[in-house]
Amino acid sequence: MKVSLNWLRDYVPLTASPEEIARAITFLGFEVEGIHSTGAPRLDHVVVGEILTRARHPNADKLSVCTVDVGPAGGVKTIVCGAANCDAGHRVLVALPGAVLPGNFAIKASKIRGQASEGMMCSPDELGLPGDHAGLLLLPDRPALGLPIQEALPGGDTILDLEITPNRPDCQCHLGIARELAAWFRLPLTYPQERFRGDVSAAPQRPDLLAGVEVRSPEDCPYYSAHVVAGIKVGPSPAWLQDRLRAVGLRPINNVVDVTNYVMLETGQPLHAFDARRLEGRRIIVRPAAEGERLVTLDGKERALDARTLVIADAARAVVVAGVMGGQDSGVVADTTDLVLECAVFRRQTVRAASRRLGLSTDSSYRYERGVDPHAAPEAAWRALDLILETAGGAVAGPAFQVGGDVPWSREIVVTHDYITERLGFDVPAAEMRAAFEALELRVTREEETVQPARGPAWTVAIPSWRDDLDRPIDLVEEVLRLHGTERIPPATVVAPGLAAEDDPVVRFNRQATDYLVGHDFHECVNYTLRPARELAAWASAAELPRLALANPFVDDQTHLRSSLIGGLLDSLRLNQARGVPVARLAETGRVFLEREGQVLECVAAAFVIAESSGERSWLRREAADFFTARHHAVALAGLAGLRVGELLPAAAPGWQPGHAALATDLRRGCWIGAGLVDLALTRSLGIEGRVQAGFVALLPELLPARAGVRRFQDFSLFPAALRDLALIVPEATPAGEVSTRVGHAARQAAGASFNFEGASVFDVYRGPGLPDGHKSLAFSLVFRGKDRTLTDEEVNTAFQRLQEDALAGTSWQVRR
Amino acid sequence: MQAQLQAVLAKAAAELPAVHLRPDLEAAKARYVGPNGEFTALMKQMGAVPKEERPAVGKLINEAKGRLQVLLDEALARIAAAELSAQLGPSIDPSLPSPDPGPGTRHPLTLVREEMCRILRKVGFSVADGPEVESEYYCFDALNTPADHPARDEKDTFYLPSDARFGNVSKKDPAERYLLRTHTSSVQIRTMLRGEPPIRIVSPGRVYRRDTTDATHSANFHQLECLYVDRNVTVRDLKALLDHIFAALLGKDTRTRFRPHYFGYTEPSFEVDLAATHLPRVNKPWIEIGGCGMVDPTVFAAVGYDPERWTGYAFGMGLERLAMLLYGIDDIRYFYQNDARFLRQFS
Structure with a gap:
């Protein structure tokens, strides 16, 4: 909202500089978004002088030599002047040596065609003022000699552009801001004085001009008043009124419209004037629009209305969108002689909704949306009537038609x-x-x-x-x-009683996951949560997709909640590749949204991608990351969340390359983990070069332990281990995990209570000659150890023999010798 | 005898340095000190030496033997070293780049967030968290946001369809809609509903506004909010906290000021400006950094706290804005592109 300091000075005698006033407004709680001054610029050494004599320049036809008295600013000066109007007796503005005029034009004492000149008399143009540049700026008001320019010239103003907070609708006008400034500077506040404050009860109403006002939705319009003014003459507003409106960015229209705008800017109360003869049936009806009713608003656009929009109507049609904008053919025009002045209060929500629906925000709707004071409305109407009578003549025809507004105020x-x-x-x-x-x-x-x-x-x-x-x-x-x-507010130190509680488990998990990933050479990324449907379609099933959609997305590529962090990471990978930036490892932690059984679950997640090649050629080759690299990191991340991951099963899910990725979904507990090769068709379609390994863990935040469980030390044997190798021939389809579990179980049984079996690790997987078709050999290294002694070969051999029998029993497996 | 010894030694000194392979050295060694070696033969002549000369000759032989051994040892050491270096390959060139990726980097938003949390922990705040999908109650109603407030408009806030079901985001009223939280203040509400004061939390997190993305706006961005509820918490305490955290983060030269403002959930409310002209790209005396205020009694009432007993303050700001200020970043979109040239600059 723009406010004029001159205008404010009508109500409060501000003497502070514009900067001080702007500061006061700032600390009163209104942001000053802009500040600019109009009128005379502040120019040093430009003062009022009087031309004493004028003589023709001896060496130039078009130049004059004048003596100019600048009074206390330096006495009488001799100045050469080229203007035609530098006649003796005029008071003008003189730029003395040392002045710098707009355009960085420095004034010095000099000789012009052999004649000394101690300054320059100025045209408006030279001072950066609007006006005729052909002649000197004459000062008919004869300000005092030596007076600085800014004091000598009237019309200067400072315009502040303010942001009014929604809690202060009372400050959406000059009077409101003036009231605040009066309080800040402790100055008196003077309300506008009306010349005409008629008791119009004796004046006859004019049913021929307005017969009645009816409010059909009082909840939308708690107050409506209509005054009739007869016998006005529409014309241009007086200069002061036009200047005021222009100063704050409004275009003067005519005296009536200008008054309604002026009073709105003064009091915050929007007003509207109708041409009485253009109101069909001489009636005003405040009602919801008929469905599909049309109205051409003042801006020339035809608006289609609906029943949620409140209108002001006459007997035949809607003439105003209530509180928003008037219609084109009911307002005051050049030959209007009788007017109806509307002063109303509309429900904020009603106006806001109409303004939103029509995409039309006006000075009026802005004020109604934030609220106008129903108790001040009658005052605003009187103020407008007063100014209409002053500027357009006429007479108020009887008391107003008034509906509502009789709720007393007391608090x-x-x-x-x-x-x-x-x-x-x-x-x-x-x-x-x-x-x-x-x-x-x-x-x-x-x-x-x-x-x-x-x-x-x-x-x-x-x-x-x-x-x-x-x-x-x-x-x-x-x-x-x-x-x-x-x-x-006096400074102080922070008083902090020892209140720090543990950080939220989600926060701790994210921190640990980030530490882990960064420690393993990943670049931490941050991607948007909202993803395009086409990206999500690669990771979510057709059933999931609609569950993740926003009701009101804003742009096409941000329509869905992400179900995976990997989509964003692939996007980042692609961007880096496209920009020729070598990068292989990217990671992110954040929320993902997983659809399960018709419900969406907001999950904590961490994920990473590893490009097979960073795009950078290197003098030394490293082995490329593979499934086992990805699984290693995914399992480690799950471990940070306190999850002990069992086996991952071959992935049959969108996004992953069949046969080269694995997932574990633990539905009941609400955690998901996966790792492996990203679907090659997907990476190719994204324009990513090379293969990409990826991994993630996602889990319900409530699964994260509030605190780490207590660990107990477990004693271990200091005696040497006994090692045995066991190679088994098993069908190709049998997972190593199954074999390992069975061998481990048998080994524990075989060792019994007398010593420990510490584990079996796969050290060789063999396929090829020497094995039956469709079989592979898995070689395990088994570790046995005694708790309290060195084991003898004999006892280990016995156990080893027994475990082979047990492990193989009931299977088609064979020991490979 | 002496001449013979000298001759053998000279021969060994000439021959051994040229030996490069372990078997050749073994053979050479046998030629000198083996059972049929030349030196062994000379030692055997000791028996023929007259008794009175024996000590002197013995001494000569011992000396020669010692010198021969040195020659052999040197040859062995040289061969062992050559073998080792053949095994290790040529010596490394420490100026070659490492072919390994890395080092990893933390995102600048993480760095700023963690630094703020670290500063706040020291003055008693713990880090809280909450869902990003929220219900209207936790995001708006409980925070004293009227039903017709523009912030709730579908123009400004992302909503989920009315039939959306979120298994682990609770609603107050089954009829309310799910939305993407517009501020992390909803975490404050959930935290207050969970327990009794005193409460001192900081809630950093992702928030969403239905905004056009440009150099300073992003449809999702990050906030960090502080909430302190206790007895006798004052405006002065709030100012002290902000002075403290910004001086700790941006340096002692940083000053803050409050400008009165309006938020529905605080009263009085302030906008916070920073004076930090020592930072890069800061060319204004005061920069707006966040909003704060004393928790509005209505909010306490909504979470069941007695507004007569408890007072509190809340403060919130955008993390991107803070990171941009701290690092001199001029476009918010950089945070979401993850160009490695950007990411590598801050860790």
Whole structure:
């Protein structure tokens, strides 16, 4: 919202500089988004002078030599001038040596065609002012000699562009801001004085101009008044009114429209004027629009309305979108002689909804959406009538047609000095607090001493109708602090009793996962949570996809919640490859959304991708990462989440290359883990070069342990191990894990209670000559150890023999010798 | 005798350094000190030496034997070293680059977040977390946001379809809609609903606004919010906290100021400006960094705290904005592109 300082000075005698005023507004709680000055620029050494004599330049026909008195600024100067109007007796603006005019034009004492000249008399153009540049700027008001330019020229103004917070609809106008500034600078506030404040009860109403007002949805329109003014003459507004409107960016239209705009900018109350003869049936009806009803608004656009939109209508049709914009053919025009002035209050939500639906935001809708003070509306109407009579003549025809608006206003808040001090944490004298209230027109109706141990008074504060935002004692704390100045909050040290609790398990998991991944040479990435459907389709089933869709996406490539972090990481990989940036390992932690059995679960996740090649050629080749690299990291990440992962099963899920990836989904407990080769068709379609291994873990946040379980030390034997190798020929389809489990079980049985079996590890997988078709050989290294002695060959051999028999029993497996 | 010894030694000294293979050395050794070796033969002549000369000759032989052994040892050491170096390959060139990837890097948003959390932990805050999909109650209602507030508009906030079911995000009322949280303040509500004051948490996290993505806006971004609820928490305490965290993060030269503002969930409310002209690309005396205020009594009432007993403050800011300020980054989109040239700059 733009405010003019000159305009504000109508109500409050501000003497501070524009910068000080802008600062005051800032600390009153309104952001100053822009500040610019109009009128005379501040130019040093440019002062008022009077031309004493004028003579022709001896060496130039078109030049004159003048003597100019600049009074206290330097006495009489001789100045050569080229203007035609440099006649003796004029007061003009003189740029003395040292002045720098717009365009970085420095004035020096010099000789012009042999004639000394001690400065320059200025045209408007040379001063950066609008106007005729052919001649000198003459000052018919004859300001004092030597007066600086900015004091000599009228019309200067400063315009501030303010952002008004939604809690302060009362400040959506000049009077509101003036009230705040009056409080800040402790200056008196003068309300506009009306010349005409008619008692119009005796004046006859004019049913021939307006016969009635009907409000059909009072909940949308709690107050509506219509005054009739007869016998007006529409024409241009007086200059002062036009200047005011232009200063804050409005285009003057005619005296009536300008007055309604002026009063809105002054009081915050939007107003509308109809041409009485253009109201069909001489009626005003406030009603919901008929479905599909059409109205051409003032901006020339035809609007299709619906039943949720409130309109002002005459007997035949809608003429105004209530609170938003008037229609094209009901307003005041050049030959209007009788007008109807609407002053109404509409429900905020009604106006907001209409404005949104029509995509039409106006000065009026902006104010209605945030709320106007219903109790001040009649005042605004009178102010407008006064200015209409002043600028357009005419007479008010009888009392207004008025519907609603008769709810009385009364609100008091009781607050104590103690309460405010306790909330602030520092002392503000009671007298200052009370003064702050009163400066803001929050009248203290009662002051009482409080009872010990409280100190200071208790105040009963009457809240004016325009301060609907003040409702509780805490609201008054803010008022005291605003006027005291937030810059004066005294510094302090942070008092921190030992309250730190444990960080949330999710936070700890993310931190540990990031540490792990970064420690394993991954670049941590951050990708958008919202992904395009086409990306998600690669990772989610057709049934899952719709469950992850937003109701109101904004752009096409951000329509769904991500179900996997890998999609984003592949995107990042592609971007780096496309930019020629070598990178192989990318990782991310964050939320993913998994659809299970019709429900979406918000999960904690960590994931990574490893490109087979970073894209960088190297003098030394490393073995490429494979499934086992990816699984290793995925299992480690799951371990950080406190999950002990059993076996991963070959993946049959979208996104993964069949036969080269594996997953473990533990539905009941709510954790998912996977690793392996990303579907080659997918990487190829993404334009990624080379193969990509990936892995992830995702789990319900509630599964993360609140704290790590207590670990107990387990004693171990210091005696030497006894090793035995066992190679088994098994069918190709039999997983090593199954064989290992069976061998381990048999080994434990065979060792019995007398010694320990410590584990079997696969050290060879063989396929080829010497084996039956469709079979492979798995070789295990078995470790046995005694708790309290060195084992003898004999006892180990016995156990080894027995475990082979047990492991093979009931299988087609054979020992490979 | 002496001449013979000298001759054998000279021969060995000439021959042994040229031996390069272990079997050749063994053969040479046998030729000198083996049972039929030349030196062995000379030693056998000792028996023929007259008794009175024996000590002197014995001494000569011993000396010669010692010198021969040295020659053999040297040859052996040289061969062993040559064998080892053949095994190890040529010596490394330490100026060659490592073919391994890395080192890994933390994302700048992680770095800034963790630094803030570290600073806040030291003054008693613990790090809290909550769902990114929220219900209208936790995101708006409990935070004193009126039903018709523009922030709730579908124009500004992402919603999930009305039939969306989230298995692990609780709703207050079955009829309310799910949405993507617009601030992490919902974590404050969930934390307060879970337990009694005193509470001192910091909640960093991802938030969502239905915004056009450009150099300073992003449809998802990260916030960090602090909440402190206790007895007698004051505006002055709030200012002290902000002074502390920004001085700790950005240096002692950093100052903060409060400008009165309006938020539905705090009263009084302030916007926080930073004076940090020592940072790169900071060309304004004051930069807006976040919002804060004293927790509105309505919010306490919503979570069942007695507003007469408890007071508190809340503070929130954007992490991207802070990271941009700290590192002098001028486009928010860099955070989400993950160009490795960007990521490598901060760790």
